[in-house]
Amino acid sequence: MSAVAGSTAAPGAAGQMDFLQVSNLKMYFPVTEGILIQRKVAEVKAVDDISFAMHKGETLGLVGESGCGKTTTGRCILQLEKVTSGQILYDGKDVSKLNKADLSQYRQKVQVIFQDPFSSLNPRMKIGEILAEPMRVHGIIPDARKRDERVMELLNICGLSTRFADRYPHEMSGGQRQRVGIARALSVNPEFIVCDEAVSALDVSIQAQVINLLEDLRDEFGLTYLFISHDLSVVRHICHRVAVMYLGNMVELASCDELFDNPIHPYTRALLDAVPIPDPTVEAARQHKIVTGEIPSPMNPPPGCVFHPRCELAVDSCKQAAPEFREIKPGHWVACTEV
Amino acid sequence: MTELLKIQGLKTQFFTSAGTVKAVDGVTYDVEEGETVAVVGESGCGKSVTALSIMRLVAEPAGRVVDGNIMFQGTDLLQLPEEEMRKVRGNNIAMVFQEPMTSLNPVLSIGLQLTETVQQHLGVDDATARARAVELLGLVGMSDAERRLDQYPHHLSGGMRQRVMIAMALSCEPKLIIADEPTTALDVTIQAQILELMKNLTRDLGVAMIIITHNLGVVARYADRVNVMYAGKIIESGTAEDIYHNPKHPYTLALLKSVPRLDQPRGAKLDPVDGQPPDLARLDEGCSFRPRCRYADAKCGMSFPPTEHVDGIHYSACFKKDELDSPMKEAS
């Protein structure tokens, strides 16, 4: 499992360096017991040896069910976790080995938008201050007056009235707060944004507004997104490529249309089958093959292929050896021996 | 089919410092025996308060049903003494909520909670109740039912807790189950398992279901009939086909254009509803969708549009219902 998946060089740009390259990333969390003396009694394999690469301007979707390791992957990229092993290269540099100045620059270029806009905004700060703060910290616009102008500009870009600069987060709706979260991420001129369930908590009409905003910003500023979501319909709409995770493993990776039109891994197929489509005629014609069983604990993952206890195609060898993540067609990667 | 539930002109309001919140403002709909009826709409439009009103569980004194009637098998639930209503809740109508953890008692074993409801309903001895509990857990697809009886809610995953809740709902052999976002907190494969289970149970046992959700896909897959709710009112209703293929209200149309679809390649941008949902304490006499509506004109501000017949069981409350665009998205 060492191949760096997804190195799909853009046409005419063969050999172009990957913008972000994640190789054999592992993030194990210790599970401890004891009050005075903490003993490690087990490990949660939140991310267990995943590899992928991204190009500048690309949106990669990271999907999978609760607890499969999506957020942890994002946090590792953001340098919010000390990884157990593996390497993350950003613009060719190992992000775990950056010196202080480079790290501060990295923290400016790589931003995050969270699911819950409320808990990520300081309730005692006005929206204007929330947006100006990162620019001040990173010394992007030292002049306070110019900073205020930029705040107004950011509010405009994100479709918020400039009146909001003087309001507090609790005076805004969920959709408005999510726009503030986006504006704050944009305030420091990032290149790369981890969108972690950025639209998941929003109602459909507001969600559509925010999705359109994210797309416009991507086009306008050439942003690269790691788009983490459990909503596959949203992912199909916004992403260029999609990676599917299950219990800390990456099980499939392909271009968006390829993944949704020709899913290969049995888990991806089950996942897509489970998503209802808002059209009764389509639904009536669909075969619903519903995967049985529950997701095992990442503290005690099944041996061999982690999906084997729920898999229809599983054979004896699946219980022993973890399948290799292999390129089954150009650009389409799958971790399953039986397909 | 025979009519099981008939809600007419239901109005439920909350009296707050910010004014009177018209959470449910004249809701009328029917449920026939064995039928699955969906109520869809965005957060805060009054779906849960409608359900709580049917069960007479609206938190008083802040909230109160101020008008309407709720006929269940010919009796108006709103007129029943509390004692009688408790019997209805125990024997005829059951409710399944979004977050099963908050509706299960964390300090009692699954077995105790299940046998208690079984005994309340059937008045049988312990051994019989236990046997029935095991049977119910089997019915909702829980493996190892005997052992589960001795477990506590925190031992179970979200999906399993929801199965227990459904087993408890079934224990009273209800005629109607009201499921308020029963799968919203669950993963999609588990959601599919639970919804399929509920669909099969309602079909096999002839139980009617009101499913409350904001997920248009869930509605398309499971509902016989759909009520679209906006700002405390049902603004369109009909069969799933009516609603999805021939919407006659601008809000329904806009909702359908806002959702990305799993079966459609990336292409055209989404076409969201502009603006924000209204404040239910500050509604005027005109159409409540007016500020966000592309079709609105002066008439829409004068009075609320009456609910009019389209065809079959399809109804819409919009002055412009015959002038709307087609819901089909142009493929690009």
Ligand SMILES: Nc1ncnc2c1ncn2[C@@H]1O[C@H](COP(=O)(O)OP(=O)(O)OP(=O)(O)O)[C@@H](O)[C@H]1O
């Ligand atoms: N700091 C931590 N300590 C221990 N375990 C952790 C920690 N952070 C995450 N985990 C565990 O790692 C696994 C992966 O978690 P993660 O948050 O990455 O999942 P996710 O895919 O983002 O799920 P969700 O869709 O629910 O957000 C989970 O089992 C989680 O409980």
Ligand SMILES: Nc1ncnc2c1ncn2[C@@H]1O[C@H](COP(=O)(O)OP(=O)(O)OP(=O)(O)O)[C@@H](O)[C@H]1O
């Ligand atoms: N106890 C209460 N006091 C005051 N207002 C309330 C109370 N409970 C509900 N409301 C208001 O009544 C309206 C309808 O609420 P309801 O819970 O029915 O919405 P919903 O459609 O179920 O939304 P969601 O999809 O978010 O669950 C909302 O505007 C809400 O703010």
Ligand code: SF4
């Ligand atoms: S009545 Fe008027 S404002 Fe209301 S939905 Fe119809 S066209 Fe729009």
Ligand SMILES: [Mg+2]
């Ligand atoms: Mg997460």
Ligand SMILES: [Mg+2]
């Ligand atoms: Mg609700």
